[in-house]
Amino acid sequence: MTDPVAARQAAKAAERERLTRARERRESRGPSGVSGFVQRKWRWLGVGGSDAVEAVLSLLKETVAAGVPEPERAVLTQALEGDPDRENLLPAVRTALRLRPPESVLGHMRSLWATGVRWLNEGGLERCRLLCSTAPGLDLMSSRSQAVSGGPAFSLFATAATRGAIPVPNRFLGELLTWAPLPVIDDLIDHGGLLAEDAPWTARDEQEGRYLRARLVPEKVTAGEAGLLGWQAYLRRQSFLRGETLIRQEPDDVWDLLYDVVMEGDVAAIDALDAALPRTQQIELRDLKSGALSGQWPPKMTEDRGLWRLMARLWQPRETVDAGRSPFYALVALNRSYELVRAGELEAAAQQAHSLTRGGGSGRKVPSELMQEACAVAAYASAGRSEHLDSTARRDKLLDLAEEYAERAAELGGSVAERNLRIFRTWRETRKNDRGPFNNPFLDIGLDHAADGWEARCREVFRQYEGDAKAQSGLNMAEERIRRALQDEAGWDVFYQVPLDRSRYVMPSQVPRLLVPPLEALPRRIAVTSGGELEAIRARAAVELLDDFRTSAPHLDRHGSTR
Template identity: 40%
Template structure:
């Protein structure tokens, strides 16, 4: 025998001797004898430590096993494994949840069991090593987990094939699904919520993708404050508690607070900013597009900003009609009779006005005629509304009594409350009187007019008789601004902001676990033959 061949044989004998010593040592340490190790070797479990791992794993599976599979596992746990073992393990795992399957297959790999096909072993090795770029045919990727790992491994979730989405939706961790949503891979058209069994997941995904379809109950479950505040604002009613958001600003706009306009612009989307600016641009000319004035929730803001320089044409819109009426009343309270008459003339000629507004306009007209002592003309105007308004009837009686008095003997024609700039019968007249007296302390004529108004009101209160005063307005409610929500300025409901961690290691770990579980079809019914490089023990 050549010297080189002799040396090679000697080295192989030495290697085999060392291997036997290691096995004997492992058997001694574990209490497992060589005979038992050889029996386990027949079922693909190599080495004493691998046998110990197999015992631990099979005890866990035995708790899940039924009937024949349980018997095969029990025999193996008595160190009598046979060809029933692998089919029994497979039977148990086919009924187990993915987490249990993944844990078992990972243990099979870690223990060096020859239970997986070579392809399955290769894929499991890659998954265990964190290599997520191994291509897997779609037919062998039942849950889509491998394709998902590949997409994330390439740092490009956009390459995930959408045809596989129905596979991943039922099980994918929410954090990973959020990653797909943020990447634009998943949209409303895919309806991922339809695949989720948990109601909270269902509600969360709808809030992320189709927020308008979320019910009030679901919003409460999600504690979705923004949605609840938006709905509460749209419903009107009691003011919302302050939260420093866009709805606080809109609430102030509803109240006619023009000081928040610039701040509101910063909170609105671009299209609504442009709408708000169209409203502001209209203030200079007193004219707005129909879609602006049709939103009655904007009227308070418009009225706060708009100061007409001339008589308003009430025929232009319901908003203009109300402004014209209020403008006429304000001018009467300011004793600016020339401008008041010009405004009232426009109101009177607008015969298509709402009946309540027209009655107020005619009553105003009668009042201006009274101030000019044109009593017959004033009475004729009131005749047309006397049956509809009790106060108009009272005003007509006042005119009739006045007509019966000689002109030089008649008292002042004006309503003293209006002389103070107040509605008829306002209880705060004394405070108003004092404020005006201080304001006009050096104006003799104005002071005399104010004193006259004060005396007339006191006489009426003393006698409890106000029948000598021409009453206007007939109904203060007609002059009230709408207390409505500016629906056309309310921004659309924004999707719920994600509540999961972006690219969560835990989420990706669950995807990897699912990919491992999908390797179950690679679990053999009989162990592979060990090749020369196969591990014969587990360190």
């Protein structure tokens, strides 16, 4: 409902003003007041008691002084002289009040109501009772008042007094939207009494129209308009969708958390994101987490490249991945094969790479750049495995397979793949007793090819191998090979290089489709209807009461009841 404190203050102020006017009238008339003879005449017009007569006389004096048409002026003057015309007075009063400003009409209606003058028909009396109430919101919500209706201004008053709980009839909306206070329009929006199809922004100025469109049709608001509104939720959403760097909020909002979890793959923030997402996106996130247990996701998720980084972080496959299921699974399979190489598990790496080179069990085509990388990994793993075999036949079979893979990689183009093929053939053609290890020493110590910091890494791994003389010996050999390569003119190019292109292994960092919350309407920014705004609406509604004037005045008998 309308702010009850403001409403009561406005009503009390109006009542104080009425009492002040009544006191001034009594003082100006002297101690005698209205004579009993005059009061008896007025009783025939439904005016009982000196206060009621004074209220009516005040109304008549003001309207006559303000100017009225001559026929009505004559009737009003006759009444002021103590001889009211029972047949013509009420129509004349109605005509005279129509010429007064709404605030004056409301003041006189309050005075008449307070002194018991009932010059309105039955419907008008109910509306007048509510307009003169000091707590109209409560009265309007009572069962007695729920059936009360009226004109446009009264309907708006009912809406304003109840904070939108009582809607405005559709037939009045077009007229009221041009002048209704913005807080009342906001009340209607909050309660669903005003919808997008009503297009209230067309009846308001540019600034208010922009605000109302953001409230009702946010998808039609431009970024420039959102900037004028200072609508940060809209602007941050747009920045996220464009992949721009966001200025972090304190505390983190949903866009900060989406960036951390989806774009950066920070799974530590996934629970906070779950709590911040709307229900629909929350369900999608939970389905994604559930799928990570087995690596099984619906196509809509595996096709959303913006989710790949998060899915890859959540899923740690322990078995061979079917690379042919989709490009996502192919990329996961490629990364798994490379990680197995760095871990020294060459047989598992070869098996995983083989799934890529054959398109996986599903027979779907693997992207050519991933196929080339898989061939390079498979060649490396096969050659490395051959060094641990005693059987010449088995060793030659693996070397033949490694050469086949290296050739396939070279056929797909690229100087690195071609150099790898030359390195492999040179190494294979060298007598076994004269050639060194085939493996890349950087990969042996768990680093990418040609990575910086290899010396510190060697010291770290050496400490880890403390007590394992064989492992430390192998580490020393790898370090020595790196140092010799530094002195060689070819540098790191003397080693078989995997990956061919490291960027092919990177999970894409882009905006996901499934987890982005929809654009929500701008939250309400306008304060509740003030007491002054409610009074202005009340005054307009009081003018509508003039249509409810009776054509003939009621008669009070000697007991004060109306006839």
